[in-house]
Each structure stands twice: as C-alpha cells, then as structure tokens.
Amino acid sequence: MKERVHFCSVCGNFAEEDPCALCRDPGRDGSVVCVVEQPGDVLAFERTGQFRGRYHVLGGALSPLDGTHPEQLRIQALLERMRPAAATGVADAAAGGPAIREIILATNPNVAGEATALYLSKLLIPLGVRVTRIARGVPMGSDLEYSDLVTLGRALEGRREVE
C-alpha cells in the first residue's frame, strides 16, 4: 500500500496531521523558531532533546548554481508566520501562539547553507526579531542531520546573534 507524504502547512515538516504535532504541542515555545533545510534536520534537533521551540523547514538551501532560488524555498511562509494572527490566520498564530521573538538559523554549515542564512538574516532583522545562527560546532561542509548529537546540541547552545 502506498502512503502519500503529507506536509505541515505551517512549518513544512512531514506531518500526519496538519498542523503537525510539533506545531500543535502547547508545551513548546512558539516564540522561538529554528529554521532548517530539511525535515531530517528537525529529527536531528529533536534527538538532542535540547530545543523546545518550533521549527520551520525551508525545503532546501539557496544555490544559484544548482538553480535553487529564494522563491523555491518556504521563505514567504516563514515571513507570514512573523505577521500577527489577525493579518494571516495561519495556524500557529491562530492557535494563540506568541509572537516570534527569535529565529535560529540552523541551515547547514556549507556554502549554500551560509548563503541562505545570510539572505534570511537580511530579510528578518529589519522586522525587529532577534536572529541567531548556530555555532560552528558542526564541521564545515557536513550535513546537520548526520552530525553527532553532542556537537549539534553545542552548536545550538552556542548560537550567536547575527548583526
């Protein structure tokens, strides 16, 4: 039997229900959103057990050479999550979630991931939100999904403000 893959319309992660369990969980801090490239990165952060905020899955990273441009990533959906509930009616805001105070840029520590983080920080900082980037505990060029949990946990803990 074939099962269709469903995605959460809020965060873009794989989901059995929409919004997904992570977006609906009232025990998670909706004011902190960790931005990652792929659903697998959400799993990697969840396995560290160190993050209790919410996620936003971009679906890739900017790479003009490979033909990945901003409009192909879920960047507009991220900006919509920043707007007040009344303006958008999107699920996490509509669920009474708090305004987003911090965006953690957790794209991969390689060229495309860094380019994506830079692009997003230029869009987000003018909106008055705190923008942080995970520390370079993860070796350059590696895939977040496969980095070990201690390293990933430290990278999250050591995140720094993007200026």
Ligand SMILES: [Zn+2]
């Ligand atoms: Zn979700």
